[in-house]
Amino acid sequence: MTTDRHARRNAQPNIVLILADDMGWGDLGCYGASAISTPRMDAVASAGVRFTDAHSSSAVCSPSRYSILTGRYAWRSPMKQHVLHSYAPAIIETSRPTIASELQASGYSTGVFGKWHLGLDWTRTDGTRVTAFGEHADLDILDRPDQYPVEDIDHAQPFAGGPCDLGFDRFFGIAGSLNMPPSAFLSQDRTVGVPTLPRDIYMAGQNPGLKVEGWRDDEADLRFTSEAVDWMKECAGEEEPFFLFLSTAAPHRPCVPPARFHGLSQAGMRGDAVCLVDWMVGEIDDTLAELGIADDTIVIITSDNGAPMIFPEDGDTEHHRPNGPYRGQKGDIWDGGHREPLIVRWPAGLEAGLVRDDLICLSDLYPTILAAAGLSPSSGAAEDAVDIFARLDSSDPRPRGLPVVHHSMGGAFALRIDQYKVNFCTESGRGFSARIRDDGGANRAIFSASSREDGTVYNAKHPIGRIYDIDADPQETTDLWDQRPDLAAQAHRMLCEITAGADSGFTCGIGPSVAR
Known part of the structure; x- marks a missing residue:
C-alpha cells in the first residue's frame, strides 16, 4: 500500500x-x-x-x-x-x-x-x-x-x-x-x-x-x-x-x-x-x-x-x-x-x-x-x-x-468450522428445495409427497445431522456424520454456547448422544 x-x-x-x-x-x-x-x-x-x-x-x-x-x-x-x-x-x-x-x-x-x-x-x-x-x-x-x-x-x-x-x-x-x-x-x-x-x-x-x-x-x-x-x-x-x-x-x-x-x-x-x-x-x-x-x-x-x-x-x-x-x-x-x-x-x-x-x-x-x-x-x-x-x-x-452459524428458512441450524460444515438437520432444512416446482407458475409453499418433511431437523428425539468437508466436497454430497462423531459433538457444544440465553429453537442439553 x-x-x-x-x-x-x-x-x-x-x-x-x-x-x-x-x-x-x-x-x-x-x-x-x-x-x-x-x-x-x-x-x-x-x-x-x-x-x-x-x-x-x-x-x-x-x-x-x-x-x-x-x-x-x-x-x-x-x-x-x-x-x-x-x-x-x-x-x-x-x-x-x-x-x-x-x-x-x-x-x-x-x-x-x-x-x-x-x-x-x-x-x-x-x-x-x-x-x-x-x-x-x-x-x-x-x-x-x-x-x-x-x-x-x-x-x-x-x-x-x-x-x-x-x-x-x-x-x-x-x-x-x-x-x-x-x-x-x-x-x-x-x-x-x-x-x-x-x-x-x-x-x-x-x-x-x-x-x-x-x-x-x-x-x-x-x-x-x-x-x-x-x-x-x-x-x-x-x-x-x-x-x-x-x-x-x-x-x-x-x-x-x-x-x-x-x-x-x-x-x-x-x-x-x-x-x-x-x-x-x-x-x-x-x-x-x-x-x-x-x-x-x-x-x-x-x-x-x-x-x-x-x-x-x-x-x-x-x-x-x-x-x-x-x-x-x-x-x-x-x-x-x-x-x-x-x-x-x-x-x-x-x-x-x-x-x-x-x-x-x-x-x-x-x-x-x-x-x-x-x-x-x-x-x-x-x-x-x-x-x-x-x-x-x-x-x-x-x-x-x-x-x-447458518440458518435455513425452516429454522434449521448449521455450523461452519474452518472447512467443515455441520448441518443439524438432514436434507435442505425445509428450504425452497422442498417445494414443488410447477411449470404452470404456481408458488405453493407445500412439500412434495416424496419429501413431505424434507428430512429431519435435529432435536432431542432425533440427534442426527450431516457433516461435509466444504473444501474437498463443496457440493455437499459425502456425509461424514458417522465418521466424525467427535466433530458432531464439538459443533453441538459450540452451537449451544453461541445460542445460550436466546430462544433460538436449537436443542441443547442432549449430552454426548450427539456423538453416538
Whole structure:
C-alpha cells in the first residue's frame, strides 16, 4: 500500500452498500456466469476485493438483513424462522445500535433506498400500533402464512420502528418485496399516497392487498435508483461523509424488469432482473465519478440470500446455475441457500484485484464498515460479527476466529468450522428445495409427497445431522456424520454456547448422544 493510500485512509470515507434481493453467487460474470452479463459489477470486482466464501446468516431475506444492520443473528430477535410479511411489526428495537445509527452519531449522513422488509409498526384503524416488543407484542403475526388483514391498517397514518427510527436520515422504499402489499412507495414514516385500490394479481405468488393509483412494479427499482442518486448529490455538497444503503427489489420475483432490460440475459426474466441490478450499480458508480468522490468512497456489493431455482421466471437452471456449483437454493441449509457474492472496492484505501477465500459472514459488515470509518461498535453491539477490515488489503489467509452459524428458512441450524460444515438437520432444512416446482407458475409453499418433511431437523428425539468437508466436497454430497462423531459433538457444544440465553429453537442439553 502506498504512503498516499495510507494517508487517505485516515479520512472518513463515504460508504455505499448495495444489497441485491435473491441474487445468487453464480449470477455475476466475475463469479463465472456466462448467461448473464454484469459488466458494472465485474468492473467493481476487478478494481477491488472479491470474496468467494462469504455467507448471509440466513437463507432468506428478513433475517439476513437483520444481521447485516445489527451484526447479530436474527434468531436472537422475535423472529425465529421464515420471513416477515409486509404488515409484520418491526423486529429491530429502536434502542438497538445499527450500522446506520453508529455512523449517524459520528456525523455521517445516512440514507436507505429500496426494499426494507424488517417490519414496520403500522398504525391500526383503532389508533394502536402493531409491535413485536413489550406487553402488547404481536408475535403471532410475525410468521403468518396469510397476510395481516389489510382492513386493520390505517395507511393514512405514519408507521414507527422503520429506518428513520434506526439511524437513517432518509428513507424511500417499499415495506417488503414487490410480491407483497401495499403497492406504494414509503417516504420517511408514511406511504406516498394512500393505497385504496386492489393490487394487480398478474402471476401466482402475488399476494392480495392494496395499491396506490398508478403503481407499477416494473418502475420500483428505477425510482429507488433516482432517489438514491439525487440524495448522493445533495450529500456531496456537504462536508460530512455519507452512508448510502441501496436495497434493490430485483431480482426477487415477480421479476419484472423494465422492458428495455428484457432479453439482455440468456437466463430468463430473473436473469434480466440481474441485469437491472447491474445497471443500478452503474448509475451509482457513474454518479460517484461525476461528483469526483469515487476514490474516497467504499462500494460494497452483495446479496441477502441464495437464488431460487423453482419458478418459471428462474429460467433453465441447468443452463445457468444461479448459485454456482453449490448445492441447494434460497431457503436451504446447503451452501446454495446462503453463499453470497461479496465485492468491496475502495480506490483510496485498498489494492485492486484481490480474491479472498476467507470464511466471511455478512454480519461482519457491521464492525468492518465502522472500522473503515475509524469507529468501533458500541458496547454489547454486533456480538455475532468479526471486523475483517485488516484483511481487505492482504492476500494472506486468516481464520475468522468465530464459527459461522447458518440458518435455513425452516429454522434449521448449521455450523461452519474452518472447512467443515455441520448441518443439524438432514436434507435442505425445509428450504425452497422442498417445494414443488410447477411449470404452470404456481408458488405453493407445500412439500412434495416424496419429501413431505424434507428430512429431519435435529432435536432431542432425533440427534442426527450431516457433516461435509466444504473444501474437498463443496457440493455437499459425502456425509461424514458417522465418521466424525467427535466433530458432531464439538459443533453441538459450540452451537449451544453461541445460542445460550436466546430462544433460538436449537436443542441443547442432549449430552454426548450427539456423538453416538
